[in-house]
Structures are given as C-alpha cells and as structure tokens.
Amino acid sequence: MSNKRDYYEILGVSKGADAAEIKKAYRKMALKYHPDKNPGDKAAEDKFKEAAEAYEILSDSDKRSRYDRFGHAGVGSGSGGFGGGMNMDDIFSQFGDVFGGAFGGGGFGGSRSGGGSRTARGTNLRVKMKLTLEEIAEGVTKKIKVNKLVNADGVTYKNCSTCGGSGRVTRVAQTFLGAMQTQSTCHVCQGAGKMIDQRPSDADAQGLKRQEEVIEVQIPAGVEEGMQLSVSGKGNAGPFNGIPGDLIVVIEELAHEELRREGENLHYEAFVNFVDAVLGESIEIPTIGGKAKIKIEPGTQSGKMLRLKGKGLPILQRHGHGDLLVHINVWTPRKVSKEEREILEKLRNSDSFKPNPDGNEKGFFQRVKDMFQ
Ligand SMILES: [Zn+2]
Missing domain, CATH: 1.10.287.110 (DnaJ domain)
Structure with a gap:
C-alpha cells in the first residue's frame, strides 16, 4: 500500500x-x-x-x-x-x-473491444491526376498505373506462435488493487494474429510484393483542384493477407487556354472591335468543348458582362450547371493609318462620340460593389 x-x-x-x-x-x-x-x-x-x-x-x-x-x-x-x-x-x-472519439476505428485502441485479433490494414496510395477543363466538365474514366504492394502468390499463413492467433499478449500482475490483467498488442505480428508459414522468394516478411497495376478510376463531373477522391480497397494490400488500403486520387486542374474557372462558373474575356461595339455584330466565343455565337448589341460599352446561363461547369453531385460569363472589352486600335486618322479626326468633335453615361453604364467601382451583393 x-x-x-x-x-x-x-x-x-x-x-x-x-x-x-x-x-x-x-x-x-x-x-x-x-x-x-x-x-x-x-x-x-x-x-x-x-x-x-x-x-x-x-x-x-x-x-x-x-x-x-x-x-x-x-x-x-x-x-x-x-x-x-x-x-x-x-x-x-x-x-x-x-x-472525444478520435480513437474510434483504425487508430490505436479503436478496434479492441471485440477482444480478438485485428485485421492488418494496408496503407493508402496517393496519386495525382491532371485533368483538363473538358474532362472535368464531362467526367472521365482514367486508367492509371500504380506501383503497389500486393499479396504474393503462394504465401501460406499460420497462427502467430507468440500470441497464439489472438493478436494480443496478456499478462496478469498482482497489485494492491488485486489481479490486474494487462493486454498489449503482440509485437511479433503487430496484432494480426498471423505469421507466415511458407514464403516464396519474392514475398517480403509480411507476405507482400511490389507490382505495377493499372487501375481504372472514375472521375465525376465538376471536380476541382485539390479534391481527393478515395477508391476503396485499391491501395496497398494489407500485411498477412489483411485488408487493402485505399487509393487516394488528388485532382490537379490544367489551365484552359481561354476560359478561366471560378467554382462552377467560367469566365471569358472577349475583345471586341471598336466598330462592332458601335454598330453591333455577332461574335464567336469558346465554350467547353465547342463554340457559341453571341450578339454584341449596337452601342455596347467596354466592361459589359454577358451571362450565358448553364454554359458553365456541372455542379459536383448536384443537378445543374454554372454560367459562362463573357466580359466585353472594346479594343482600342494602337496604331492607325493616315486615312483612318483623317476619318477619326472628323469624328472627334461629333456629338454622338461625346461620352454621355446615363446610369446604365456603371463605373468599375459600382460593378465591383454589385458583385459583392
Ligand atoms: Zn502475435
């Protein structure tokens, strides 16, 4: 005492x-x-x-x-x-x-309540996958080659001789409080309760070997940079014929040449001929996997934004698509010929060329303000 x-x-x-x-x-x-x-x-x-x-x-x-x-x-x-x-x-x-539950399942102590051996679990494999915006828009099935641990052929197992297959070793100690039974994970089999009986030359001490494997991965439409998809059971095989880990696919998004992504919406910067902006014209813009025609109304101001409903990306695990937002930039000629200069000089003092915003043409700060409302 x-x-x-x-x-x-x-x-x-x-x-x-x-x-x-x-x-x-x-x-x-x-x-x-x-x-x-x-x-x-x-x-x-x-x-x-x-x-x-x-x-x-x-x-x-x-x-x-x-x-x-x-x-x-x-x-x-x-x-x-x-x-x-x-x-x-x-x-x-x-x-x-x-x-606070952090030990539930998997972590140490988590799988002990049954009292038996715990099945050893293989480690997760992580691979990066580069995807184009077109692939993201449609969803895609990709084949990837991984180098992973698999169960070697011809390995046979028997019960661990140290723990007798229970995965744990028990000791009884006499204390002031009476007999205290102590159990700990068997250090020989790491809790699996098994050991290798016959081992072919290509198998390691846990009955595994490395092998290249091609795995088909289905990528749903709408994934984003940095997302991780888990393919259950496609990771490394578990030691002693245990359960395999998962294959974790980390999404990398390749930049599109013309379209910029923002969540489910796409943005496109359209540069419009000055005359087209004045007189109106149809222009062609890129979309995911195609093209679309949009109408530039006569008198279109630089900075106008057109919204093509549903022409954005599909929303992951939901119905519907985002929008394609077309930002109109009126192109100012950098150089003009002598003849052009003469025409323009004539227009310089024309009444219709005098800026006269009427409130529909919001300034930059007003548009930014609107975006955050
Ligand atoms: Zn053991």
Missing part, C-alpha cells in the same frame, strides 16, 4: 486541479505511454496503467473526495472502480470520453 504513488503526483497536477486540467494531464500521459507507441516496453505500459488508474479516480468527483480524505484506502476494493482489476479494455473504454 505504501508503495503506491499519489494520484495527483502521477498526473503531475496540484491537489486543487480542476476537471479540465486533470483530463488534459491524462491525455498527455496516455499518448506518451500508449502501448501501441511503446510496443514491448513494460515500464511504459506500467506508467500507462498507473495514469489510467489515477484518472479513473480523479475524474470522478465522488471517488476523488474519498481519495482526498482517506487516500488509496478510500478507493480500494469494493469502491466499484477497481474491485475486479482494471484491464486494458477498461482503460480504452475511457478514451471515448478523454479523446
């Missing part, structure tokens, strides 16, 4: 520490001494359990007040906490509270 350390001291907090401080201190200890991070390290495992026990008492106001008054004796056998010994499963069951 006398060799048990003080619970506050174990967690490194003061006697007056509040619940948040205690939780934070325990998180730190649990992460540091977690058996999955310190495989086979008995001292770390003991520290891990010591911290869990301290937290179990100090996080419960009733147990904590008994401990404060009577010391370890106040929370000993019969108090409900440690009567039958606290095993690893009890400790891990605390984690939902302490780590």
Whole structure:
C-alpha cells in the first residue's frame, strides 16, 4: 500500500486541479505511454496503467473526495472502480470520453473491444491526376498505373506462435488493487494474429510484393483542384493477407487556354472591335468543348458582362450547371493609318462620340460593389 504513488503526483497536477486540467494531464500521459507507441516496453505500459488508474479516480468527483480524505484506502476494493482489476479494455473504454472519439476505428485502441485479433490494414496510395477543363466538365474514366504492394502468390499463413492467433499478449500482475490483467498488442505480428508459414522468394516478411497495376478510376463531373477522391480497397494490400488500403486520387486542374474557372462558373474575356461595339455584330466565343455565337448589341460599352446561363461547369453531385460569363472589352486600335486618322479626326468633335453615361453604364467601382451583393 505504501508503495503506491499519489494520484495527483502521477498526473503531475496540484491537489486543487480542476476537471479540465486533470483530463488534459491524462491525455498527455496516455499518448506518451500508449502501448501501441511503446510496443514491448513494460515500464511504459506500467506508467500507462498507473495514469489510467489515477484518472479513473480523479475524474470522478465522488471517488476523488474519498481519495482526498482517506487516500488509496478510500478507493480500494469494493469502491466499484477497481474491485475486479482494471484491464486494458477498461482503460480504452475511457478514451471515448478523454479523446472525444478520435480513437474510434483504425487508430490505436479503436478496434479492441471485440477482444480478438485485428485485421492488418494496408496503407493508402496517393496519386495525382491532371485533368483538363473538358474532362472535368464531362467526367472521365482514367486508367492509371500504380506501383503497389500486393499479396504474393503462394504465401501460406499460420497462427502467430507468440500470441497464439489472438493478436494480443496478456499478462496478469498482482497489485494492491488485486489481479490486474494487462493486454498489449503482440509485437511479433503487430496484432494480426498471423505469421507466415511458407514464403516464396519474392514475398517480403509480411507476405507482400511490389507490382505495377493499372487501375481504372472514375472521375465525376465538376471536380476541382485539390479534391481527393478515395477508391476503396485499391491501395496497398494489407500485411498477412489483411485488408487493402485505399487509393487516394488528388485532382490537379490544367489551365484552359481561354476560359478561366471560378467554382462552377467560367469566365471569358472577349475583345471586341471598336466598330462592332458601335454598330453591333455577332461574335464567336469558346465554350467547353465547342463554340457559341453571341450578339454584341449596337452601342455596347467596354466592361459589359454577358451571362450565358448553364454554359458553365456541372455542379459536383448536384443537378445543374454554372454560367459562362463573357466580359466585353472594346479594343482600342494602337496604331492607325493616315486615312483612318483623317476619318477619326472628323469624328472627334461629333456629338454622338461625346461620352454621355446615363446610369446604365456603371463605373468599375459600382460593378465591383454589385458583385459583392
Ligand atoms: Zn502475435
């Protein structure tokens, strides 16, 4: 009894520490001494359990007040906490509270509740995929070649001789609190419960080999730069015939020569002949995978924007398309011939050439303002 350390001291907090401080201190200890991070390290495992026990008492106001008054004796056998010994499963069951679900599934401690071995999972493979705007607009099926780990032919498995196939090793230690059963992941099979029986020369110690494989990936329409698509089960094979990881496809968008993308909308800068802007004309503009004609009305001002409804990109996982926004820029000739100059000089003082904005021609700042409304 006398060799048990003080619970506050174990967690490194003061006697007056509040619940948040205690939780934070325990998180730190649990992460540091977690058996999955310190495989086979008995001292770390003991520290891990010591911290869990301290937290179990100090996080419960009733147990904590008994401990404060009577010391370890106040929370000993019969108090409900440690009567039958606290095993690893009890400790891990605390984690939902302490780590807020971060340990659910996959992470260490996440798959222990069943008590059996856990199937080893292969790692994810990441590949980048460059796509043109045309491919993004339509969606595309692409074949990619990856170099990945696959199960080698002819490998046979048997139960791990260290853990007998359970994936875990159990020890029983006698403590003040009674028999404490401790379990940790088998360090020989990493929890898989299996080991290789017969291994062909091309297989590694986990029964895997590297191989090139062509994988077909379906890209839905409307994806964007930086998006990650996950193809389930197409990553590296799992060790010891486990489950494969995923193939993660990271989208890279190739710039279009003429169209600029903004979400589901496309933008096009159209340069219009000065005379066409004055007299009106039909012009051709590029669209995704084609062309469209648009009408420039007589008297069109530079800076006007035309909206082609539905000519943008499809919206990912929804119905509908964005728009194609055509920005009209009236081209001012940089050089004119002598004859042209003479014509223009005649027009210089014409009444209809005098700027006379009537409110329909909004200035630049007004248009910017409108964009944010
Ligand atoms: Zn084992």
